[in-house]
Amino acid sequence: MIRWNTSLIRQYGGPGPRYTSYPPATSFHADISEEDFWLALDEGNVARRPLSLYMHIPFCDSVCYYCACNRIVTANKARGAEYLQLLKREIKRKATRVDKRRPVTQMHWGGGTPTFLDDGQLTELVYDLARHFNLRDDERSDYAIEIDPRTVDQSRLGLLRGLGFNRVSLGVQDLDPRVQKAVNRVQPYELIRDTMAWSRDFGFRSINTDLIYGLPWQSESSLARTLERLLPLRPDRISLYNYAHLPSRFKVQRQIQEQALPGPEEKLGMLTRAGKMLQEQGYRYIGMDHFALENDSLSVAQENGLLHRNFQGYTLHGDADLLGLGVSAISQLGNLYAQNHKTLDDWGHDLSQRRLPIEKGFILNRDDQIRRALIIQLLCDLSVDMSVFSETWGIHFPDYFADAMAEWVTFEARGLVAVEKDRLQITDSGRLVSRALVMPFDRYTPQQQQARFSRII
Incomplete structure (x- = not known):
């Protein structure tokens, strides 16, 4: 304990x-070439390392005021279609050099909000990945997607499961209505409850929920009430993130009233009380922000010395090369890191010129x-x-x-x-x-x- x-x-x-x-990514530099990338990818082919795919979908229907992610807020669904065509171009270009015998043991779709894409676009993208990579349908693969509960219903969850996803990650953040309103993310408890229940019914084998402490109007007691409502739903994993208020770097955070933010001691109280509650309810502290049930694969892996860490956080797939696809996505191929351009214009321009959209990286x-x-x-x-x-x-x-x-x-x-x-x-x-x-x-x-x-x- x-x-x-x-x-x-x-x-x-x-x-x-x-x-x-x-x-750390703060040490990345621009002196990374296409030749460096292809050489690292070829070395992975020779070593027959498995693959982990990360797909970045940057769009959101609405803005959350706490957000520090690379995202684009728009109600224009046509932008998703345009992005998808460019993304398919990047997939094809990178896949041409991948040995098709290399299995994709892990896949993660993040953003933004991947479920910004409509059902047809989600299906089209999965099918395109399946054409170019060796996707698997077995218990050894971990295929996860981040979902905004406000953008899915029962039928969409069924579609995602049918497309091969077996893990979902829900952005909960907090269940207090006042806190939700202050950060512009209103989602009733019943929506979270139903989304998790549907996920279980469709056979998703793991549900992760994200929580944030340090949000406006949050207190130690209010966060405890959120946990008292969430924990009976038994998410397999819980991420408990510290909110970093940096309005000079992230303009959207200027929408948050600074006088409503809890102070350092209050935040410390939230963390310690939440940590104790999670452990008392059978969650193992994996490290940093992460907790998992004792029988979860992360807990078992840590117990057996098989846990690893990469850009997707704690993972069981430390032997896999990570191939990042989409704006701002990061690849880790052996001893090379390569990050895509962070703006749609730069990323799309390179792809239109048949160039890899690399902005910076590092060779160890x-x-x-x-x-x-x-x-x-x-x-x-x-x-x-x-x-x-x-x-x-x-x-x-x-x-x-x-x-x-x-x-x-x-x-x-x-x-x-x-x-x-x-x-x-x-x-x-x-x-x-x-x-x-x-x-x-x-x-x-x-x-x-x-x-x-x-x-x-």
Whole structure:
């Protein structure tokens, strides 16, 4: 059972990367070529690594005032049709170099709101993917789609299940009507309840719900009431995100009344109370923002040392190359990261010129690979055998990471980590601030750059 220690969170909950990649995306640069991309894709073909597909659908029918995602708010459904044609062009171009024997073991559609597309467009896109990639229909594949409950009904959920999706992620955020109105996302509890029930009826094997703490008019007691209503529905996974109010970066957040926002201590109270409630109701704390039922595949994977982390968050498919498709999507192919252009105009222009729509990326050198492996293992497994790690990478761990280990002496004195013989271990207390504990191993995020990141807690 994790101890929700507020004093430790105050001390170590400052800004830091989320480590969905290492180096973090803030280190990406423009010096990435098409040749780099194709070479990395070809190397994955030779290694016969499976594939994970990420599809970015940027459109939303209405704006949520808290949003920091790359999205386009429009009521014009014709824009979805135009986007779909460009997306199919990118799919075809990238798929031409993919060995068709490589199975797609994971797929995730995010946005924006993927269910902005109508039934015909959703079907057309899935069929196009099936023509170009080796999609599977078995229990080993995880095909997920993010849905706005306001954009689906029972028949749409049935269609999505029939198209092969077996996981859904619902944006709930909060169930308090006053909070919902303040962030321009009004969706009654009954809508969430019915959407989850229909998903179960159609055989979706996992339901994730997103919650946010720190929203306007939210309080510790109001968030607790949201959980009291949501938890009896037994979502398999719950993501509990910290709202970062950055109106200078995200103009839509200027619609939020700052005087309505809870203060730091109130937010800390929300987090600790919510964390305790989730654990008491049988949810395992996976790490960072994520909780899962004890029998969920994420919990089982973490217990068995099989958990991984990439741009889709915690995942069971660490052996897969991630191929990003759509505006702003990121690919991770072996030791290469490549991010598509973030604007529709730039992305579409490159595709119309038969170019890959790459804006920036990163190629890892050997030191990057070593540090990535260590950071991911600590965040997922919570421990590392230094002897095994040294042998795997051909280094002497204490010398290679001497500066970081000096910082871990302080962490150990606070009870956040344990260093015993050849093993590094993040303790139950340290798990709450695991991002801060792995930052000493990160050579790209010095102290002066931390302001570029959101708070850890």
